[in-house]
Amino acid sequence: MTDELGALTTIFTEFYYWITVVLMFLIHVGFCMYEVGASRYKHHQHTLMKNTMLIPLVTVTWFLFGWWIYWAFPTGPGLAPSIMNESAALITDESLFSAKWYLPNSDLMAVNLGDHISGVFWAAFLLFSWTAASIVSGAVIERITTFAFGILAIAIGSVFWSIDAAWGWHFDGWMLKLLGYHDAYASGVIHAIAGGFALGILIVLGPRIGKFSSSGEPRNIGPRNPWLVTIGLFLIYTGFWGFYAACNIPIFNLGPEYGMEGVTYFTATNIYVTPTTLSGITMNFLMSLSGGLLAGYVIAKGDPFWTYSSGLAGVICASAGNDLYHPIQSLIIAMIGVVIAYKMHYWVERKFKIDDAVGAVAVHGYAGFAGLVICGFVLNGYPSSGYSVGAMWDGTTYAAINPLGMFIGALIMFFVLGMFPGWIIAKVLHGMGKLRIPREVELAGLDYDIMEAAKDDEKAVASASR
Amino acid sequence: MATVTNWIDHLSASEVQGAIYPGVGTEGILVLILFVIWIGWHVIAAKQESSEHAKLARRRPGSNDWKSNVTDG
Numbered sequence: 001m002t003d004e005l006g007a008l009t010t011i012f013t014e015f016y017y018w019i020t021v022v023l024m025f026l027i028h029v030g031f032c033m034y035e036v037g038a039s040r041y042k043h044h045q046h047t048l049m050k051n052t053m054l055i056p057l058v059t060v061t062w063f064l065f066g067w068w069i070y071w072a073f074p075t076g077p078g079l080a081p082s083i084m085n086e087s088a089a090l091i092t093d094e095s096l097f098s099a100k101w102y103l104p105n106s107d108l109m110a111v112n113l114g115d116h117i118s119g120v121f122w123a124a125f126l127l128f129s130w131t132a133a134s135i136v137s138g139a140v141i142e143r144i145t146t147f148a149f150g151i152l153a154i155a156i157g158s159v160f161w162s163i164d165a166a167w168g169w170h171f172d173g174w175m176l177k178l179l180g181y182h183d184a185y186a187s188g189v190i191h192a193i194a195g196g197f198a199l200g201i202l203i204v205l206g207p208r209i210g211k212f213s214s215s216g217e218p219r220n221i222g223p224r225n226p227w228l229v230t231i232g233l234f235l236i237y238t239g240f241w242g243f244y245a246a247c248n249i250p251i252f253n254l255g256p257e258y259g260m261e262g263v264t265y266f267t268a269t270n271i272y273v274t275p276t277t278l279s280g281i282t283m284n285f286l287m288s289l290s291g292g293l294l295a296g297y298v299i300a301k302g303d304p305f306w307t308y309s310s311g312l313a314g315v316i317c318a319s320a321g322n323d324l325y326h327p328i329q330s331l332i333i334a335m336i337g338v339v340i341a342y343k344m345h346y347w348v349e350r351k352f353k354i355d356d357a358v359g360a361v362a363v364h365g366y367a368g369f370a371g372l373v374i375c376g377f378v379l380n381g382y383p384s385s386g387y388s389v390g391a392m393w394d395g396t397t398y399a400a401i402n403p404l405g406m407f408i409g410a411l412i413m414f415f416v417l418g419m420f421p422g423w424i425i426a427k428v429l430h431g432m433g434k435l436r437i438p439r440e441v442e443l444a445g446l447d448y449d450i451m452e453a454a455k456d457d458e459k460a461v462a463s464a465s466r
Numbered sequence: 467m468a469t470v471t472n473w474i475d476h477l478s479a480s481e482v483q484g485a486i487y488p489g490v491g492t493e494g495i496l497v498l499i500l501f502v503i504w505i506g507w508h509v510i511a512a513k514q515e516s517s518e519h520a521k522l523a524r525r526r527p528g529s530n531d532w533k534s535n536v537t538d539g
Binding site for chain 2: 060444
């Protein structure tokens with residue numbers, strides 16, 4: 001870098017994403033605390049380890065193939081041509097944003113003086129991957145094996161979310177062109193897919209022992225440590241700030257990008273390279289959080305577990321369009337999402353005997369799905385991209401945002417890339433006898449041996465005289 | 467192994483080489499090693515977990531027995 005202004009812009013962008021990664025780490029800290037707080041004492045340590053070990057597993061596989069998938073799959077393949085090379089094949093050519101540069105043996109996947117952005121961008125996306133896997137982790141606590149969870153975490157974190165991001169969270173994604181899909185802060189591409197994936201697993205995994213009475217009535221296995229749950233959710237809120245920032249490009253000159261001759265227009269943009277402001281989305285984040293908390297408190301009659309979770313569900317529901325909504329629209333959408341998520345959780349629990357231990361399917365899956373559908377109506381007519389505006393199903397241009405396209409998009413996220421793959425992989429693991437821990441272990445507690453060893457240690461130390 | 471031995475020479479070259487990690491050109495071998503570590507971890511961890519569960523299942527502790535194992539410091 002020899003031009004000072006260019007260097008400042010590049011290094012500012014590099015530092016911007018680096019900060020978002022640090023902030024987003026708090027999401028994982030929060031999820032760990034939340035899960036331990038929601039689990040029973042006899043399962044604490046294994047619950048914590050299960051969620052912790054997804055960090056290295058998803059990171060390694062994101063390095064090996066997850067990041068490559070994101071850059072290779074925007075065209076489907078075969079569904080809509082890329083605007084870079086006009087081919088509908090996998091993007092593995094020599095073009096600027098080709099997956100070729102992100103193979104694990106590429107020299108851009110390391111310290112490289114010629115590239116200050118790829119690594120921090122890789123890391124920002126990786127932290128989204130952890131979040132997707134961690135959402136699933138909470139739903140399946142106290143009865144899944146760590147082995148099975150590791151495989152499922154890799155599947156959602158390094159494969160299916162990466163495909164959905166390529167399809168619907170990429171400036172060249174086919175879902176923008178054919179459907180007019182818009183999901184600025186990931187109502188669908190992270191939350192609906194992870195919630196759907198968790199639901200698919202839960203159908204196969206079954207409930208915890210004792211969750212349902214012999215007559216099928218659900219019993220409450222409430223959080224064992226509400227204070228840890230509280231801190232966990234506050235940390236997730238905090239990390240969500242970083243998540244919102246990481247979904248933006250902080251500074252971009254849209255004039256030349258859109259081919260407008262003689263126009264210079266610097267702005268922040270969302271992932272689709274359409275303009276927004278960090279200032280505006282900050283208002284929307286806080287107003288949707290507030291809407292979620294207000295609705296959650298009332299609908300759950302002050303139950304702290306649901307009130308805190310509803311704050312999160314509110315933000316998730318408004319996230320698809322929070323780059324453009326008015327703050328009051330954000331608040332109202334958040335409230336609607338919370339009511340839908342809460343009602344759906346208990347209806348599905350009773351009707352299908354689904355034991356979602358932390359309400360993850362509701363908070364992420366149902367609220368995310370609802371957020372996409374609502375976004376289709378509220379942002380109806382907005383362009384899904386700045387590059388070219390066309391009709392639905394055209395494919396060579398970008399469709400405008402519309403209710404039908406967003407509804408189809410929600411189905412793709414929740415069912416096609418979420419629930420079905422989760423169900424299929426869980427079925428395979430179940431067939432191998434590797435999905436669920438033995439009944440005796442579930443009853444005794446996953447931590448039984450650890451606790452017994454701790455008691456023996458304590459006895460030995462207490463009886464020692466020197 | 468060293469890719470850079472003199473920063474002044476490196477940065478004043480007509481075209482600065484971006485990759486500066488040791489062993490440029492051995493990326494393929496490094497990826498292979500990472501792949502083996504990844505799969506190997508699953509195999510070893512799965513065996514450990516199965517054996518731990520089988521051992522505990524054979525002992526069949528009751529669902530409240532863990533309470534007598536709670537330590538207080």
